[in-house]
Amino acid sequence: MGVIHQLKQKIATWPYPVVSILAAVSAFGAYTSMYAFRKSFSAGIYGEHEYLHIDYKVWLVIAQLIGYTLSKFYGIRFISEVTPKKRAFYIFLLIGVAWLALFGFAVVPAPWNILFLFINGFPLGMIWGLIFGYLEGRKSTEFMAAVMSISLIFASGFVKTVGRTLITDFGVNEFFMPFLTGALFVIPLLLFVCYLEVMPPPTAEDKLLRAERVPMNAAQRMQFLLRFIPGIVLVVIIYVMLTIMRDVRDNFEVEIWTDLGVKGNGIFTHVDSIISIIILGMMSLLILVKSNLQAFKYIHLFIVFGFLLLGVSTWMFDHHLIGPVAWMTFTGIGLYMGYVPFNAIFFERMIATFNYKSNVGFVMYVADSIGYLGTISIMMFKEFGGRHISWSSFFKEGMMYVAIIGGISTLLSLFYFIQSKQNSKKTYKYQVV
Numbered sequence: 001m002g003v004i005h006q007l008k009q010k011i012a013t014w015p016y017p018v019v020s021i022l023a024a025v026s027a028f029g030a031y032t033s034m035y036a037f038r039k040s041f042s043a044g045i046y047g048e049h050e051y052l053h054i055d056y057k058v059w060l061v062i063a064q065l066i067g068y069t070l071s072k073f074y075g076i077r078f079i080s081e082v083t084p085k086k087r088a089f090y091i092f093l094l095i096g097v098a099w100l101a102l103f104g105f106a107v108v109p110a111p112w113n114i115l116f117l118f119i120n121g122f123p124l125g126m127i128w129g130l131i132f133g134y135l136e137g138r139k140s141t142e143f144m145a146a147v148m149s150i151s152l153i154f155a156s157g158f159v160k161t162v163g164r165t166l167i168t169d170f171g172v173n174e175f176f177m178p179f180l181t182g183a184l185f186v187i188p189l190l191l192f193v194c195y196l197e198v199m200p201p202p203t204a205e206d207k208l209l210r211a212e213r214v215p216m217n218a219a220q221r222m223q224f225l226l227r228f229i230p231g232i233v234l235v236v237i238i239y240v241m242l243t244i245m246r247d248v249r250d251n252f253e254v255e256i257w258t259d260l261g262v263k264g265n266g267i268f269t270h271v272d273s274i275i276s277i278i279i280l281g282m283m284s285l286l287i288l289v290k291s292n293l294q295a296f297k298y299i300h301l302f303i304v305f306g307f308l309l310l311g312v313s314t315w316m317f318d319h320h321l322i323g324p325v326a327w328m329t330f331t332g333i334g335l336y337m338g339y340v341p342f343n344a345i346f347f348e349r350m351i352a353t354f355n356y357k358s359n360v361g362f363v364m365y366v367a368d369s370i371g372y373l374g375t376i377s378i379m380m381f382k383e384f385g386g387r388h389i390s391w392s393s394f395f396k397e398g399m400m401y402v403a404i405i406g407g408i409s410t411l412l413s414l415f416y417f418i419q420s421k422q423n424s425k426k427t428y429k430y431q432v433v
Helices: 002-012 016-038 056-081 084-107 114-124 127-132 141-168 177-184 186-198 204-210 218-251 253-259 267-288 292-318 324-342 346-354 360-384 391-432
Strands: none
Touching: 002 186, 016 084, 016 114, 016 127, 016 141, 016 177, 016 186, 056 114, 056 127, 056 218, 056 360, 084 114, 084 127, 084 177, 084 186, 127 141, 127 360, 141 177, 141 253, 141 267, 141 324, 141 346, 177 186, 204 346, 218 253, 218 324, 218 346, 218 360, 218 391, 253 267, 253 324, 253 391, 267 292, 267 324, 292 324, 292 346, 292 391, 324 346, 324 391, 346 360, 346 391
């Protein structure tokens, strides 16, 4: 502990931008490494297996999602209460358990190995909150969170490329591929988390600009929900739809590209890299906005534009005005224009706008838990509801609903939070008088 404290003091003397850039890169690297343990299995097709007339890969996705969703519900308490001193320990412990589960998936025969995807999903659901805890509550949080959030886009395609390469170029068995993919990212994970651990805590200026971030007990969590309940309901509606479509794209991207007639291991990384650069550039500009309320408004409009892009690009693709690569690129940009802010800066600026002593992890995990529950429900409905359509058709049909409902809900959310801020100002003036 003495060594860590000395390193923190030394790094605290470095220029603030340097500390922030290194933290951003480390958070990006750490979460990308986590993806190797979570999403690598989706690079496989497992076409020879089917149980109860349901595709084997669908069972794997559902099993992991159930574990991941339960983790999000548990994380509402766990992440909101965890102390900074235990973050690194929990990251290594939880990812270690997930990696061992992938070994079980490799050695236990199907269909019994489906259980190990459930075990794999549960610990990984808490990694985002632990890593983001290092970044929140700082004047450079937008930039750092934006870089970290790009891993949500880049890592998925990158890990699939690594997994497919192990299968096609090195002859690795589909069932061992996830475990070996994870092995490639163990050392990078250790290095990235170690830097985050020695990163100095938020400064006095950070706390003044963004509100102090503190652990929250049960009473404080309930008080927070009651204070913002109308806005949180709208946000959850938006986030549920984004999570569903983003997860369908993430888990069945191989199948969607195949249905669209596009093949090649590099397509995943190519398209997702373009999306990553665009989203990063757009979101990083918000660091220039000093007013928390103004930035919060811009974030809402950013999300609205994402929904508009979803609807317009899907309409154009449906009318043969653009091709499949352009459509997947535009819908990817639109989806992540909505999804990434909720995982990075939406709640960060919300807390700062209202100067509410709390933490992003709590409200993020409230939204996440319901979002992934929605994903499971939709997948179960698709597979067991009697409507058998391809994943590409399901993805395309869902886009128009998400674009319309999501756009309207985001505008209503913007209206609510603006009114709530104005009312809080009036209440404050009344109390002062």
